Amino acid sequence: MTDPIVGARIWLPEAALQGLIDQLRASGYEVVGPRVADGAVTLVEVTSISEMPRGVRDEQEPGKYRLTVIEGAGLFDHVVGPHSLKPYLFPPRTTVLEVLKIRDSWDARVPEPPRPKRAVIGVRSCDLHALAIQDRVFLGGQHRDPEYAARREGLFLIAVNCSRSAPTCFCVSMNTGPKVDGGADLVLTELNTGFVVEVGTEKGGEVLRGLDIRESTLAEFAEATEVPQRAASQQTRRINLATVHDTLINNLEHPRWEDVAKRCLSCANCTMVCPTCFCSTVNEVTDLAGDVTTRERVWESCFNEEHSWTGSGAAHPTTKSRYRQWLTHKLATWVDQFGSSGCVGCGRCITWCPVGIDITEEVAAIEAKGGVA
Amino acid sequence: MTALPVSPWRVSMTTIRAVKAETPGVTTYDLSFDDPAAGYSFLPGQFNMLYLPGIGESAISMSSDAAEPGKLRHTVRAVGNVTRAMERLLTGDKIGVRGPFGTSWPVEQSRGNDVIVAAGGLGLAPLRPAIYHLIRHRSSYGRVTVLYGARSPADLLYTDEYEAWHSAGLDVQVTVDVGSADWQGSIGFVTTLLSRVPLEPTRTDVFTCGPEVMMRFIASGAVNRGIAAGRVFVSLERNMNCAVGLCGHCQFGSEFVCKDGPVFPFDRVRRLMHVENI
Numbered sequence: 027m028t029d030p031i032v033g034a035r036i037w038l039p040e041a042a043l044q045g046l047i048d049q050l051r052a053s054g055y056e057v058v059g060p061r062v063a064d065g066a067v068t069l070v071e072v073t074s075i076s077e078m079p080r081g082v083r084d085e086q087e088p089g090k091y092r093l094t095v096i097e098g099a100g101l102f103d104h105v106v107g108p109h110s111l112k113p114y115l116f117p118p119r120t121t122v123l124e125v126l127k128i129r130d131s132w133d134a135r136v137p138e139p140p141r142p143k144r145a146v147i148g149v150r151s152c153d154l155h156a157l158a159i160q161d162r163v164f165l166g167g168q169h170r171d172p173e174y175a176a177r178r179e180g181l182f183l184i185a186v187n188c189s190r191s192a193p194t195c196f197c198v199s200m201n202t203g204p205k206v207d208g209g210a211d212l213v214l215t216e217l218n219t220g221f222v223v224e225v226g227t228e229k230g231g232e233v234l235r236g237l238d239i240r241e242s243t244l245a246e247f248a249e250a251t252e253v254p255q256r257a258a259s260q261q262t263r264r265i266n267l268a269t270v271h272d273t274l275i276n277n278l279e280h281p282r283w284e285d286v287a288k289r290c291l292s293c294a295n296c297t298m299v300c301p302t303c304f305c306s307t308v309n310e311v312t313d314l315a316g317d318v319t320t321r322e323r324v325w326e327s328c329f330n331e332e333h334s335w336t337g338s339g340a341a342h343p344t345t346k347s348r349y350r351q352w353l354t355h356k357l358a359t360w361v362d363q364f365g366s367s368g369c370v371g372c373g374r375c376i377t378w379c380p381v382g383i384d385i386t387e388e389v390a391a392i393e394a395k396g397g398v399a
Numbered sequence: 400m401t402a403l404p405v406s407p408w409r410v411s412m413t414t415i416r417a418v419k420a421e422t423p424g425v426t427t428y429d430l431s432f433d434d435p436a437a438g439y440s441f442l443p444g445q446f447n448m449l450y451l452p453g454i455g456e457s458a459i460s461m462s463s464d465a466a467e468p469g470k471l472r473h474t475v476r477a478v479g480n481v482t483r484a485m486e487r488l489l490t491g492d493k494i495g496v497r498g499p500f501g502t503s504w505p506v507e508q509s510r511g512n513d514v515i516v517a518a519g520g521l522g523l524a525p526l527r528p529a530i531y532h533l534i535r536h537r538s539s540y541g542r543v544t545v546l547y548g549a550r551s552p553a554d555l556l557y558t559d560e561y562e563a564w565h566s567a568g569l570d571v572q573v574t575v576d577v578g579s580a581d582w583q584g585s586i587g588f589v590t591t592l593l594s595r596v597p598l599e600p601t602r603t604d605v606f607t608c609g610p611e612v613m614m615r616f617i618a619s620g621a622v623n624r625g626i627a628a629g630r631v632f633v634s635l636e637r638n639m640n641c642a643v644g645l646c647g648h649c650q651f652g653s654e655f656v657c658k659d660g661p662v663f664p665f666d667r668v669r670r671l672m673h674v675e676n677i
């Protein structure tokens with residue numbers, strides 16, 4: 027019997043992926059994976075590999091996303107869609123406080139956060155890096171987010187090495203992919219008839235036990251090594267990670283901010299699809315009788331005016347100031363705050379921007395004509 | 400399963416003990432914690448999130464003496480949802496409190512130095528705990544000067560206390576932008592007061608709070624008079640939601656104003672304070 031210890035390289039025939047899903051479900055996990063919905067590859071619950079997007083490829087360009095089906099292509103030939111791990115750890119809507127009115131006073135209590143066991147199949151390297159970034163935001167400081175902690179604890183991650191890049195991907199330049207370099211329980215590389223599986227954690231090895239597995243051959247491993255290399259070689263977009271911090275911080279008054287503000291709709295799509303954006307607002311929701319108030323935390327965006335309201339007006343009253351806040355935060359001030367870039371090069375903000383604003387192009391424009399600060 | 404972090408959204412209940420109308424639209428509330436074991440304490444310059452169920456929260460600085468944390472006091476200007484609803488509250492009503500949050504005026508670090516407290520308008524509220532501290536420990540400081548400016552005589556806060564501050568050995572100078580029939584005091588901006596006050600730059604610390612433009616002028620004025628920018632402290636205002644650096648609203652460059660501020664040494668924020676809409 028093959029022993030799937032940490033570091034082992036295992037061969038998992040394609041049919042045995044179903045066994046893996048069954049095994050996870052039997053151990054109490056909800057299994058989430060790629061599935062086509064509303065014309066996009068989303069990350070939702072899957073129970074069977076037949077629900078997964080076999081042969082589906084995503085064509086992505088600035089402001090464009092389209093699916094095509096390629097005969098003979100694999101289960102993971104798509105790259106990242108509009109979903110990421112973010113909503114599973116930092117839900118778009120959650121209750122942080124429940125307040126009950128009792129005569130002339132009230133009783134406030136913090137609800138116990140749910141502690142789901144959830145396994146995600148098909149996580150890409152950029153999204154693992156985004157997760158590590160959100161870990162630093164929500165768990166790395168003096169004040170830690172209990173909801174995030176509860177959801178993080180029960181997460182089981184089955185990553186996939188990308189076999190192709192979309193034209194919008196630029197993870198290579200951000201040092202975040204496409205080859206998975208840690209942070210997952212299992213890492214799959216898809217070959218013609220099955221997967222080479224690298225065991226990342228003991229928990230990962232545990233679920234492989236009892237499945238139809240064997241050690242992978244050297245030839246299979248060599249073939250698997252080439253898969254993410256092929257994806258990497260397809261990337262054309264890039265950001266100069268070494269210089270972008272200073273480029274932006276030294277150009278806060280660059281004319282390009284006005285230029286991009288003319289195109290940007292302040293719609294906030296980019297911040298919603300970004301796997302690292304973490305802004306939120308707590309709203310009051312009161313029942314009709316006025317006896318029960320719940321404080322609900324919802325996703326917020328620096329592109330909304332109310333994000334920066336103060337008694338003396340909005341700190342970011344214009345699209346120019348909001349786009350500048352977003353870009354400088356992602357690529358510069360994030361480094362000062364959390365020790366790494368806030369961007370992992372997934373390209374989602376490029377694809378899902380209705381007017382096709384391209385973060386790499388905006389940086390390049392500022393870099394090319396480096397104005398004075 | 401490991402223990403989860405404590406929720407930053409936990410709120411403690413307080414009861415309003417007294418309400419005092421200060422100036423038009425500005426009210427001071429005395430609060431006491433319903434749970435006597437709340438164990439609450441704060442430092443001058445810090446703030447609380449004040450909560451009215453069904454309406455929301457506002458960031459409000461403590462304006463009372465930090466040496467008496469049980470007698471919590473907040474001075475609030477009614478400008479929007481929460482602060483206008485607060486205006487309708489009476490003695491005995493409840494206010495939720497989360498806090499204290501943020502950095503404080505460096506009163507300990509300033510021991511032995513001269514201190515200039517420069518306030519504009521409502522900016523005197525978060526500075527009052529610093530003034531009380533300087534008075535309580537008067538002999539530990541050199542010359543202490545309070546420079547205060549408001550739009551008009553009717554907008555001056557805490558007028559019944561200036562005499563006591565003066566008697567305690569503080570040089571209190573007050574000015575208004577626009578005088579009134581019975582105003583005998585100085586007319587002009589608080590920045591003008593600063594330009595005239597005698598000071599020894601190498602032993603003087605400046606604490607300033609008020610509208611951002613005013614703080615910029617005070618801080619630059621102090622630097623022009625030879626005070627190192629690192630000895631000048633400003634208190635910034637940004638939108639606050641969580642107050643613990645998790646919600647993103649209060650960012651100012653790489654600073655989270657809620658936890659890295661609101662009180663900053665001027666040299667740390669100087670450059671950004673000169674960029675519009677940052």
Ligand SMILES: Cc1cc2nc3c(=O)[nH]c(=O)nc-3n(C[C@H](O)[C@H](O)[C@H](O)COP(=O)(O)OP(=O)(O)OC[C@H]3O[C@@H](n4cnc5c(N)ncnc54)[C@H](O)[C@@H]3O)c2cc1C
Pocket residue numbers: 335336337338339340446455456457458459460461474475476477478479480481482483521524525635636637638639661
């Ligand atoms: C660290 C810190 C300390 C502070 N200390 C004090 C203090 O001691 N005393 C004090 O009085 N204040 C203080 N403030 C300011 C205070 O927090 C704000 O004035 C308060 O939060 C306003 O809350 P609100 O719900 O009443 O107003 P909101 O309803 O949130 O409105 C605030 C402002 O937002 C804008 N706004 C709201 N709704 C709209 C809309 N629909 N369209 C356009 N604009 C809109 C307006 O400009 C309005 O004035 C402090 C702030 C900070 C950050």
Ligand code: SF4
Pocket residue numbers: 296299300301302356368369370371372373374375376385
């Ligand atoms: S900024 Fe854009 S490319 Fe970078 S992580 Fe966010 S969505 Fe992806």
Ligand code: SF4
Pocket residue numbers: 289290291292293294295296297329375378379380381382383
């Ligand atoms: S950059 Fe694009 S997606 Fe982001 S707010 Fe502007 S228009 Fe919307």
